[in-house]
Amino acid sequence: MIGSDYTLDLCNVFYSGQVEPGTCMQRVIGNIKTGIILKDVSMTVNSGEVLAVLGSKGSGKKALLDVISRRVQGPTRGQILLNNQPMSLCLFQQRCGYVTHKCDLIPGLTVEQTLYYTPTRLTGYLKKSKVKQVMADLALSQVSNRCVENLSKSEYRRLMIGIQLIKDPIILLLDEPTWDLDPLNTYLVVSILSNAAKKYGAAIVLTMEKPRSDVFPFLDRVLYLCLGDAVYAGGTRHMLEYFDAIGFPCPQLENPLMYYLCLSTVDRRSRERFLESNHQIAALVEKFKIEGGSYRKGTSISPSHVPEHKMPLLLGKIGSFNVAWTVYMRLLAASFSFRKEGLKQIFLRLFLTPIFFLFLWIFYNKMENYQQAIISKSGLILNSLAGVYFLGILNTVILYPTYRTRYFQESQEGLYGGTIFLLTYNLLSIPFSFVSVLASGAIVYPLMGSFEEPMEYLYFSLILWACYLFSEQQTMAILMIVKDHLSAAIFSIYITCVCLTLSSGILRSIKGLQEWLFHLTYATQARYAAAFLNRQVFLQPDLHNPLAFDAKHNCTNMNLIETSLLNGITNPYCRHANGQSFLSERYTRDQSDNIFNGILDFDLNIGITFAFSLGMIIFNMFLYLIPLPAFVKAKFRE
Structure with a gap:
């Protein structure tokens, strides 16, 4: 797969779905609030590149990944193309990977076992070699024999990534892979993803809510979302040029990723700020629709192109x-x-x-x-x-x-x-x-x-x-x-x-x-x-013969016992003549029953x-x- 060219294109994608949580009854009867979550989103990412989808909570980052992976339930419009072929659910499942924000791995398995027992097309020696290679690439070799429940947050996240890399995806989606990690581990995870994209020839799309300045060199492309609208999509280094050209230069000593994220986020601290930021973001969205086409296609690494050599995408399911x-x-x-x-x-x-x-x-x-x-x-x-x-x-x-x-x-x-x-x-x-x-x-x-x-x-x-x-x-x-x-x-x-x-x-x-x-x-x-x-x-x-009450009291006169029971007289010692008498009492509904x-x-x-x-x-x-x-x-x- 290394050296192969793949391009993922999103062209004018709209998606409508549930915009707020609903009760179980609302879901059953269909009475839930829906709306447009993604609005006319377009982007491009090539093999070997890392694209970061940035935006505040509710901006549509996860919805974008779900649309690409064909996991959404609501209606979608637009085109999602992999090497100019429509992205279907079958195609995504066979050739792409998705690292969700939460993944429940099986406790008791070691890191190496978790990777080895992931269903793939590889078997035997080839699979063992692949597992060792992925562990080395993800800095997990030193914890290969450690159980998954004893891993740190960073190690657990890297193992989740490894489970997808072991399947050789050409497109890898990651939902908040650096969430709740300290700065050092955030840097480690993003740098590993960048190296993996170059080494395996995969196109990596990840979402981030709070990007740090030290990950800037590892991001080849960036997509800013605000309430489903694209504020900017294109090369990371071209981003500075674009915003400077439209009158929003990044101040010196500022983190450009965070600065333009704040610029693309609705300010809810007061009504005046809310209206002002809304108006500004709407202007930025319209500006990018008019002038951003060249930036969306361009990249700071290599000129955008659609691969002429088309390798077969569908490989058939694993046995x-x-x-x-x-x-x-x-x-x-x-x-x-x-x-x-x-x-x-x-x-x-x-x-x-x-x-x-x-x-x-x-x-x-x-x-x-x-x-x-x-x-x-x-x-x-x-x-x-x-x-x-x-x-x-x-x-x-x-x-x-x-x-x-x-x-x-x-x-x-x-x-x-x-x-x-x-x-x-x-x-x-x-x-x-x-x-x-x-x-x-x-x-x-x-x-x-x-x-x-x-x-x-x-x-x-x-x-x-x-x-x-x-x-x-x-x-x-x-x-x-x-x-x-x-x-x-x-x-x-x-x-x-x-x-x-x-x-x-x-x-x-x-x-x-x-x-x-x-x-x-x-x-x-x-x-x-x-x-x-x-x-x-x-x-x-043992329970067939007449049973004594205890060692001192016998129940030998069974006729007396049965007569007293029929006449409603309670025998002080003996209730059941034998086991069969007990069964008849518990299960007989009619005297004629057998x-x-x-x-x-x-x-x-x-x-x-x-x-x-x-x-x-x-x-x-x-x-x-x-x-x-x-x-x-x-x-x-x-």
């Missing part, structure tokens, strides 16, 4: 398999990092659930097969179900948002879509959850009764695992549209609590539900999972429990393919 493999290896590298973030992920994914079940074992390990065991085992089933549901939610809201936000940002660059993202994330998460829940089941299953059949333990663990997967996928679906992880967790927990309360038959008997609530339970996974576990536990041989061929059917319950989990995974695949409204996407991607 889906290569992208998926890169994203998956990045997930593995972040998860198995033996640093703080990596260890946190390993703990949450592998050890948190077994620790919870270990606490359950401590509380329930002294159960004996008396009447109290009926209630205790029922409570253990409820706690086991609630544990996997809530821990699935907890792990998801802690671990998933970082990857989700990074996906939203990278999908806007056209690197990959929701299908690849969910496939790679599930390939990482599902094996972890399987091992974790399998170990958790081994801890508490001996408390349920006989441990003679290994398949019974496997069924028990698989049901818990299916519930874990469902809660995880349910929370991922909520996080699709809810940015705040706490709000998503509360909403997901609320749904789960309602389902457990109504459908499990543990906190409330199924037969006590109203008809419409009873039919509603068919649409919940908790109904089938709880029914399967209750059948598995309470039909064991609960073992209906609610407690073995094959039906295990099949539907897993069908819910698989269905939720497939639902998320489709959900992440649905185009979201712009105001929802903006919450995650900026």
Whole structure:
């Protein structure tokens, strides 16, 4: 790419969009205030040059970058040309880069890993060489093994730039790359960008709100914006000549960049100053439209020209398999990092659930097969179900948002879509959850009764695992549209609590539900999972014979027990003849019901429990393919 000539031209660009923030309801109904944000903006930048877009807040700097990158939603007019070819979204995504003001990188990865696991066309040795070259160019070699969460602001910004440079862009846009940096690091970042433009033959367009005088030599072109109007666009050194010619020479010892920025900014300190500055800026805009054409095309480096040699712009997309493999290896590298973030992920994914079940074992390990065991085992089933549901939610809201936000940002660059993202994330998460829940089941299953059949333990663990997967996928679906992880967790927990309360038959008997609530339970996974576990536990041989109340009180006269219960007489010691009697009380709605061929059917319950989990995974695949409204996407991607 070095030595290739590229020219980006903006010709009479207008853009209308939202001019002030609106409420969620206003966005939904379309009742938001819109206006013209960019007004007849024209500019040119060539390969190897750095163009600075200067202006105060609200001048339209970021809107200009979004128009060039084809990320805006409102109507645009005018032409955006790359080597005389219209700039399309596909062309920008393939050949250009955009460093946004905020970028959420994946914690646990080092600087070198972050660059290496960026999807590009390069692979193997070539990619490693490119990574080392970019780190050297950005002065990041000395921190190559440092995790991204431990970088300084300047190092983090340079890494964000490196993620785009690794893809060899011919046009690189940067939104406020020096924001909130000290003078030394501001100088460092701008000088690095200038060197990168010359070395890689890229045209760099960056926005700045407070330019310093020491960056003046690194800026080949400058564009001054005020409320969407271009006050000046052209060579940086020609700027002095132009403003001097129209009667606004820069005073000696003044920073010319800042001086003319103040000249192009509306003064709001008083009404008189506001009107005067508005009139002056309007005059400057009209003056540049009349006399600025030669300055816009000209440059202090080389005469403006349109390249005669046209290299192919579209190269074709990166292979889906290569992208998926890169994203998956990045997930593995972040998860198995033996640093703080990596260890946190390993703990949450592998050890948190077994620790919870270990606490359950401590509380329930002294159960004996008396009447109290009926209630205790029922409570253990409820706690086991609630544990996997809530821990699935907890792990998801802690671990998933970082990857989700990074996906939203990278999908806007056209690197990959929701299908690849969910496939790679599930390939990482599902094996972890399987091992974790399998170990958790081994801890508490001996408390349920006989441990003679290994398949019974496997069924028990698989049901818990299916519930874990469902809660995880349910929370991922909520996080699709809810940015705040706490709000998503509360909403997901609320749904789960309602389902457990109504459908499990543990906190409330199924037969006590109203008809419409009873039919509603068919649409919940908790109904089938709880029914399967209750059948598995309470039909064991240990709970088949009449159960004594305790070591001193027997319940041998079962006819007396059943007669007293039917007559409404409370037996002081014995409530349930056996496990089957308990199940009949919780699940029978009609005396003619055969609960073992209906609610407690073995094959039906295990099949539907897993069908819910698989269905939720497939639902998320489709959900992440649905185009979201712009105001929802903006919450995650900026």
